[in-house]
Amino acid sequence: MVCPLPCASLCMLSSFNIEQRRSSHISSKPISESPKTELFRKFNSPFELKQVHTLVIKTGMPISDLPLSRVASVCARTPSFPYAQQIFQQVDQPETFIWNSCLRDFAESDSPFDAILLFYQIRRYNVLPDSFTCSFVLKACVRLQYLFHGRIIHAFVEKLGLQLNLVLLNVIVHLYASCGRINDAILLFDKMPQRDVVTWNTMITQLVKMGDIDSAYKMFVQMPDRNLRSWTAMIAGFVQCGKPKEGIALFTKMEEVGLKPNEVTVVAVLAACADVGALDLGRRIHDYSDKRGFTRNIHISNTLIDMYIKCGCLKASCDVFKNMKERTIVSWSAMIQGLAIHGKAKEALELFSEMIYTGMKPNGVTFLGLLNACSHMGLINEGRSFFASMTKDYGIIPCIEHYGCMVDLLSRAGLLEEAHELIEQMPIKPNAAVWGALLGGCKVHKNIEMAEIAMRHLHELDPLNDGYYVVLSNIYSEAKKWEDAAKVRKMMRNRGLKRQLVGVQLLLAGREKLALVFGLINTPPGETIRIFKNLRVCEDCHASFKLISSIVKREIVVRDRNRFHCFKDGYCSCKDYW
């Protein structure tokens, strides 16, 4: 992160002459419409500003009609500050007020750095700053994660005697915490003479961002008053920290207290439902959202799509998607990924074409969905061509997850050498997921040599994960290499990994079937049965489910770690490729 000294930022203002010369011929360029109107809106240099100013004076237009932020932004970057000051002093508003509005615009713009520049100019030319001035420039510091400037402004706040202003202190707490200085934030929090619900909410959110959900919850319990935002922040916090069950439990408590969820709460709760597969609650929230008109909110529809997908209701997610009047890349990517994990590769690819046709630009996540689709259905050539196209046609640099998908795609298809080559030549250091994908392929295609290569890396990258040892041991066992299998088990024991290799699989297999029987007894005939598990479905269960689905004439949807299996009339949506 660039964090120039304040004096350095002032030095940057010396580009005045270059800018003036570069832009002086803009006005002589042929412009459609009225060139003067164009100039009035878009002037970019002090030179053009003077032209506009002249225009204002000539036409007798009130000076307050000038786009003041434009004036300020031109002058923030050049030594023409006094010129803008002159103009502002003729406007029928306090000068500080106008500079503050400009600061606010800059702080919220795409280049918040302008606010920092302008702030130092304001200081230099002795405009009297107030608490609003500080709050806007602090906001820019937060957005830019400029701790250095933030500390300067903090000191400045004290110098101005504003150290008791609660709003400012809240922003400063936010600044320190969001810049990773949680201890500074806590220090300030502890010595604040008073705190309000915003102070507490800020701490909770930032603690969650640091991954410290326990401290966040302690504060949530400890705080004197909680508003809807406090509850929402805490629910979202649980979801973000991978504790969706706790999130749902807290939501239930919130309802008991009598608070009604708003749009943001709904997004967080739906995300929790998606993670644990709480379809009933998800449907209830969907109803509620419809009643309150929340479904027009794109965030909510996007999250609904995701929730239905992860709960195994592809149809319901399609309905939400179709009913959306506007869609973002998140909507499309979620839907493509949804089709992919439900084994509808063809539909996923078609949806992608449709998306491109509407002019929506894909991003990295979109391609993850596409590669997933290809991977689950063994579409090797399509996968290769998407992987090439993402960079070539859309300028998206593949990240580790994309490589993981490609390795998965090639390995599943038995192209273990090609997968290994891809890993060897990828520009990022491969992680455990990448080598794990290769190992998975080695199991399916019974390649012991390659499995050993993958294992050497996994051993190093993720030594405490017993799952890989289990896979390797199984590969040896299947090849009847009992001694090697025993060696792996010994290795696990030496590392203190105690999982019972054979017992685990049997137990899980039993559980899946038990879940199915339970579902058959407890649901009306004909209704879809949904089973969730946190590992991969084993081959034995997969075969049984196909059979049972045709006998009882019911759909059985199983969510495993990676995807969905929809069993119907003796067939599975994965077409046995998984």
Place this chain on the structure above:
DNA sequence: CTAGGGTTAG
């Protein structure tokens, strides 16, 4: 009403 806190796809 010139300022501060909570949200989605992998």
